[in-house]
Amino acid sequence: MLYEPTTLASLACLLSTALREEYGIDPAPIFAQAGIPLGAPDSPQQRYPLSKLRVLWDLSREASGDEAIGLKTGTYAKPAQFYAFGYSWMASSTLLGALQRLIRYYKLLSTASVQVTLTENADNYALSAVFPEASKSPPKEGIDCGMTALLALCDSIAEKEIRPLRVELTCPATVHPDAYRQALRAPITFGVEVGTFYFDKKTLLEPLQHGAPDIAKVTDRIADQYIESLDPHKVASQVRRLLIALLPSGKTDQELVSKRLNRSASTLQRQLHAEGLSYRDVLESTRRSLAEDYLRDQKHSQAQIAYLLGFSDQSNFSRAFKRWTAMSPKQFQEQPRQN
Known part of the structure; x- marks a missing residue:
């Protein structure tokens, strides 16, 4: 279909x-x-x-x-x-x-x-x-x-x-x-x-008068869950769920993920392409979503977040986050405080 x-x-x-x-x-x-x-x-x-x-x-x-x-x-x-x-x-x-x-x-x-x-x-x-x-x-x-x-x-x-x-x-x-x-x-x-x-x-x-970080955190979670529910059986959703478990180990290469999902790397790539995505797309979006959640929670240092997302060091995480959001992790984390 x-x-x-x-x-x-x-x-x-x-x-x-x-x-x-x-x-x-x-x-x-x-x-x-x-x-x-x-x-x-x-x-x-x-x-x-x-x-x-x-x-x-x-x-x-x-x-x-x-x-x-x-x-x-x-x-x-x-x-x-x-x-x-x-x-x-x-x-x-x-x-x-x-x-x-x-x-x-x-x-x-x-x-x-x-x-x-x-x-x-x-x-x-x-x-x-x-x-x-x-x-x-x-x-x-x-x-x-x-x-x-x-x-x-x-x-x-x-x-x-x-x-x-x-x-x-x-x-x-x-x-x-x-x-x-x-x-x-x-x-x-x-x-x-x-x-x-x-x-x-x-x-x-410029800070917005009605910004509410606590409410945003709740509605962000609902939005994430809704997007996932659009088709929980999609290959991208399966990859995303597995990556969340694997990221802290740093073992996120496509070969390993493909093996865990009982298919070859070429088959996985072909299936993701049919959904309009690449393996890198799914890995990047998963890391970004988790990074934003961790930074909003303010329960982990940036070094700890880098580890949880499978980056080799904090500087690599910072560069990736700047590429995703056009902001440094520190700038992103300070946004709610401006209110």
């Missing part, structure tokens, strides 16, 4: 709101034609196949006659609509911490093929997204919606309008450029290879 990417159902609710509020269109027949129930999801965890969301976006664009419908839809986003990720977002101590959670929990929002990274530069942070597989990537309208939803979510916890320094988009300038400039509140360069938002460092590091 081929893997079908899914999206959190609340994203479809944003579109129904936009159809009513922006265009005065009854969304019921559009949702019925797309095969998606209208109204609040039966559960905050409910998901819809990406293929149905594509149909829904196509029908909504045709009904509205607006190529920029995705940009307008994202402005209706509110954190509480996005299950555990939304509550972790609201409890973040800084916007930088919130963006780090976006990267960590993106699969809670959508399992579409997207690689999101956050890079620290001299005077800014760069949030980039790459879509490696077109067939498993969100449609253009979904990407547009995600960009304006990101700004709406930032506004909600900063309690002010957040403006990027600049934005780079992969689409050509011939696609309603004025709508993009107005919606994204920044100078835009079109036709680049990688879409990127550049944010001022001071803005992202």
Whole structure:
């Protein structure tokens, strides 16, 4: 059975709101034609196949006659609509911490093929997204919606309008450029290879008034468990569970893990590739998730954390953590104290 990417159902609710509020269109027949129930999801965890969301976006664009419908839809986003990720977002101590959670929990929002990274530069942070597989990537309208939803979510916890320094988009300038400039509140360069938002460092590091590290710790755990539950039988989940047990020993090579899972290294790599991952991807994400938890707990020294994660020394751990989060372990650990 081929893997079908899914999206959190609340994203479809944003579109129904936009159809009513922006265009005065009854969304019921559009949702019925797309095969998606209208109204609040039966559960905050409910998901819809990406293929149905594509149909829904196509029908909504045709009904509205607006190529920029995705940009307008994202402005209706509110954190509480996005299950555990939304509550972790609201409890973040800084916007930088919130963006780090976006990267960590993106699969809670959508399992579409997207690689999101956050890079620290001299005077800014760069949030980039790459879509490696077109067939498993969100449609253009979904990407547009995600960009304006990101700004709406930032506004909600900063309690002010957040403006990027600049934005780079992969689409050509011939696609309603004025709508993009107005919606994204920044100078835009079109036709680049990688879409990127550049944010001022001071803005992202400013303490947020309602940051709540204790609450974030709880909701982070719920988000982690939910992502794992999306398919506990996936090979990546099996590898992750085994790595958690093996990391303190430092024995995390692919050959050993493959043997423990009763398959060859080449078979394991092929199975992970079918899930859109590599062995290194799973190892890195497992280490990162555990590292953030250990640092928030503040029960272990950085040297102890390096050992628990299977690093040969603290400096290797520090370099890896800086690569994952664009922050040093010390900077990450000090974020909650700023409140």
